[in-house]
Amino acid sequence: MLRWLPEQRWLQFIWIGPPSLLTSLRLEWRIALVRWIGIVCVALGLPYSDLSHQQLQSADAILVVGAVYNFALQVLILRSPRLIAQGYVPSIGDALLNIGMLYVAGGFDTPLSYMLFSVIIATAMRFGYGPAIAAAVCFVAADVTINLVGQHPLGSGLFFRAGFLTMTAVLAGYLREQARRAESALETRLRQANLLNEATARLGASLEIETVLNAATGAAARLFRSSGVVLFRGETVDEGPSFVRFPDSISVEDGSSLRSLCRRYMSDSHSSSRGMHMYVQQPLPTGRNALVFALCSQSRPAPLATIALVLPPGVIEPDLDGDIIESFLKRMTLAIENATFYRSLTTRTSDLQGAYADLEQAHRDLLRVDEMKTDFLANVSHEFRTPLTSIRSFSELLLTYGDTPETQREFIEIINSESDRLTRMVNDVLDITKIESGNMDWQMSVLDLGDLVQDTARAYRQMIESQNLWFEVEVEHNLPAVYGDRDRLRQVISNLLGNASKFTAEGGIRLCAGRQGEEVLVRVVDTGIGIHRDDHARVFEKFQQLGAVLTNKPRGTGLGLSICRQIVEFHSGRIWVDSNLGTGSTFGFALPSLKPASLSSEPERRLTTTASRLGFLVNSE
Amino acid sequence: MVEQTSCKNLGPILVIDDEPFILRAMSYLLTREGFEVATADNGGAGLEMVRKLRPPLVFLDIMMPVLDGYEVCEQIRRDESLGNTYVIMLSAKGQQADRQRGLLGGANEYMTKPFSPREVASHVRTLLASDTRNCA
Numbered sequence: 001m002l003r004w005l006p007e008q009r010w011l012q013f014i015w016i017g018p019p020s021l022l023t024s025l026r027l028e029w030r031i032a033l034v035r036w037i038g039i040v041c042v043a044l045g046l047p048y049s050d051l052s053h054q055q056l057q058s059a060d061a062i063l064v065v066g067a068v069y070n071f072a073l074q075v076l077i078l079r080s081p082r083l084i085a086q087g088y089v090p091s092i093g094d095a096l097l098n099i100g101m102l103y104v105a106g107g108f109d110t111p112l113s114y115m116l117f118s119v120i121i122a123t124a125m126r127f128g129y130g131p132a133i134a135a136a137v138c139f140v141a142a143d144v145t146i147n148l149v150g151q152h153p154l155g156s157g158l159f160f161r162a163g164f165l166t167m168t169a170v171l172a173g174y175l176r177e178q179a180r181r182a183e184s185a186l187e188t189r190l191r192q193a194n195l196l197n198e199a200t201a202r203l204g205a206s207l208e209i210e211t212v213l214n215a216a217t218g219a220a221a222r223l224f225r226s227s228g229v230v231l232f233r234g235e236t237v238d239e240g241p242s243f244v245r246f247p248d249s250i251s252v253e254d255g256s257s258l259r260s261l262c263r264r265y266m267s268d269s270h271s272s273s274r275g276m277h278m279y280v281q282q283p284l285p286t287g288r289n290a291l292v293f294a295l296c297s298q299s300r301p302a303p304l305a306t307i308a309l310v311l312p313p314g315v316i317e318p319d320l321d322g323d324i325i326e327s328f329l330k331r332m333t334l335a336i337e338n339a340t341f342y343r344s345l346t347t348r349t350s351d352l353q354g355a356y357a358d359l360e361q362a363h364r365d366l367l368r369v370d371e372m373k374t375d376f377l378a379n380v381s382h383e384f385r386t387p388l389t390s391i392r393s394f395s396e397l398l399l400t401y402g403d404t405p406e407t408q409r410e411f412i413e414i415i416n417s418e419s420d421r422l423t424r425m426v427n428d429v430l431d432i433t434k435i436e437s438g439n440m441d442w443q444m445s446v447l448d449l450g451d452l453v454q455d456t457a458r459a460y461r462q463m464i465e466s467q468n469l470w471f472e473v474e475v476e477h478n479l480p481a482v483y484g485d486r487d488r489l490r491q492v493i494s495n496l497l498g499n500a501s502k503f504t505a506e507g508g509i510r511l512c513a514g515r516q517g518e519e520v521l522v523r524v525v526d527t528g529i530g531i532h533r534d535d536h537a538r539v540f541e542k543f544q545q546l547g548a549v550l551t552n553k554p555r556g557t558g559l560g561l562s563i564c565r566q567i568v569e570f571h572s573g574r575i576w577v578d579s580n581l582g583t584g585s586t587f588g589f590a591l592p593s594l595k596p597a598s599l600s601s602e603p604e605r606r607l608t609t610t611a612s613r614l615g616f617l618v619n620s621e
Numbered sequence: 622m623v624e625q626t627s628c629k630n631l632g633p634i635l636v637i638d639d640e641p642f643i644l645r646a647m648s649y650l651l652t653r654e655g656f657e658v659a660t661a662d663n664g665g666a667g668l669e670m671v672r673k674l675r676p677p678l679v680f681l682d683i684m685m686p687v688l689d690g691y692e693v694c695e696q697i698r699r700d701e702s703l704g705n706t707y708v709i710m711l712s713a714k715g716q717q718a719d720r721q722r723g724l725l726g727g728a729n730e731y732m733t734k735p736f737s738p739r740e741v742a743s744h745v746r747t748l749l750a751s752d753t754r755n756c757a
């Protein structure tokens with residue numbers, strides 16, 4: 001059990017007590033008490049002894065020395081328990097004192113007396129009370145016999161020796177008993193401490209709550225030698241009751257009774273208000289006893305968890321010290337608390353990481369928008385410079401060089417058309433900026449796209465037919481209504497028609513409107529130069545002008561189709577192109593149609609819902 | 622007189638630009654100033670004409686179909702026989718980065734649109750006059 005250092009063996013020889021005695025402080029106090037009793041007994045017995053005057057004087061001196069030593073020893077014990085634990089003070093001091101007391105008590109008449117006392121003490125230490133007292137009785141009997149045989153009178157010296165021998169045996173036996181109890185108590189503690197350590201070794205191995213809870217139930221099962229443990233962490237709204245059981249093969253009966261015990265003590269405010277870990281025994285229907293603990297932490301009003309476990313058959317209460325159980329519960333509480341805290345920490349960390357990622361994304365988006373704006377500005381400035389260059393060059397040429405009126409007229413016409421182009425560009429840029437920034441003033445209303453197509457076609461027919469192109473318009477009857485801005489949608493159709501006429505030298509243009517599913521479609525089909533498939537995605541981008549315009553046509557701004565796309569997308573519609581080089585192009589767009597039934601019955605409400613679906617407010621006018 | 626003529630015969634001034642109005646303005650201007658002018662409306666055609674006509678001076682736009690101005694300039698500089706070609710980039714791209722790229726790519730000058738025809742004319746006169754003297 002305890003380690004005994006070899007170099008202290010010689011002390012052991014002088015101190016005739018078991019080694020573990022030296023390490024028990026409380027026992028030392030008891031020994032001191034016994035020693036006081038011894039000193040008092042000897043002092044009381046001295047007057048009745050047959051010692052000579054000289055012997056009495058030395059006996060008194062020894063008693064005084066013994067009393068002082070005993071007192072000093074207690075002070076030393078108080079001051080320095082370590083010194084006692086090392087065994088020096090009691091072993092040397094007690095050895096000297098013992099010899100002195102034996103000298104007095106035995107009258108020092110024969111070396112035999114000394115040997116007798118030593119034998120009795122050794123017997124008591126080795127075999128306990130019984131043999132020691134028996135030995136003392138034997139010695140007394142022998143003493144009496146020797147005295148009787150020697151025809152000596154049985155004087156008070158003999159009685160004193162007999163009494164003292166017996167007392168020595170009792171005292172030594174008592175010392176031994178104390179030592180043995182201390183030793184076995186230590187052994188038990190050690191066993192329990194080892195069990196506790198083994199059981200809780202895995203508690204701190206992880207911070208994951210599931211692992212910790214499994215380790216906790218496993219540890220409880222090991223510590224209490226239980227065949228079934230249930231741990232309850234209370235109920236949460238999103239997870240429901242949270243039970244952990246050990247082992248998985250726990251019987252249904254035990255499991256349900258343990259669960260109900262857990263629940264009962266979780267809501268028992270008494271257990272938490274006491275601020276300590278309570279444990280109670282409850283008989284189970286199976287006849288076994290159950291133990292329930294509430295794990296309480298000081299930071300929470302309610303118990304952190306409750307644990308119920310089945311005790312082994314026939315066991316009423318665990319053979320563990322209260323402080324061992326308490327220490328176990330404290331460790332479990334700490335581990336569960338830490339794991340809970342760790343989980344909330346990781347949740348918060350991941351929340352923060354998510355928020356950080358969102359912020360980063362928003363930042364990237366903003367940067368991208370900013371970059372797009374910069375690019376747009378650079379493009380705008382670049383695009384504006386081209387017509388400006390023409391205007392400036394030709395006006396200066398006109399001013400510098402005199403020429404024929406025809407040439408002058410040509411230059412002025414160029415200046416005029418380029419001014420016009422510049423104006424259109426400024427308007428387009430304004431439009432697109434307004435749409436993109438959400439500042440466009442949309443005049444939304446219920447409208448018939450078929451009507452709008454016919455209207456627009458009328459305006460363009462003359463222009464298109466003057467180019468020697470045929471122009472067909474097909475509009476389906478009874479087209480469903482759409483919800484949109486009439487002028488802006490007209491702008492889309494005009495733009496598509498304008499583009500078609502710009503890139504078509506011969507053949508013609510067909511404009512049609514029809515329905516397809518829940519949508520109303522408008523298409524502009526031409527027989528022009530067409531667009532390469534690879535460029536389809538680019539045509540709707542800003543400042544992307546593909547292919548050469550027919551020479552007699554004004555140059556575009558590079559923004560027309562981009563504006564068309566923005567307008568159509570605002571109406572929750574889609575716009576597309578279908579074309580190939582040399583085979584003509586089809587540009588089309590589709591808008592979601594309104595349901596005719598709801599149109600007739602509840603126009604107001606329908607408008608509002610459509611408006612909210614489209615994401616804008618209806619103009620209250 | 623004879624030498625001057627031969628120098629003039631070095632070749633016409635070449636204007637490469639995809640904007641028809643700018644070609645028209647430049648060719649009118651340079652013709653009126655008494656220079657021979659050739660034009661091309663894209664980079665590819667322009668490069669071919671540079672190789673064929675060996676012009677002493679090239680006005681070069683940057684944003685053009687087929688081959689852009691930077692590439693045309695690079696090709697001219699790669700061809701050692703065209704070492705004497707004076708390249709003026711004439712572009713609507715007004716940013717410092719564009720200017721740097723043009724000059725690093727081998728252009729002699731970088732002019733931003735819009736430009737003043739009178740200034741261009743006087744600049745061309747100065748350039749070609751010194752050229753003519755060298756030639757003499």
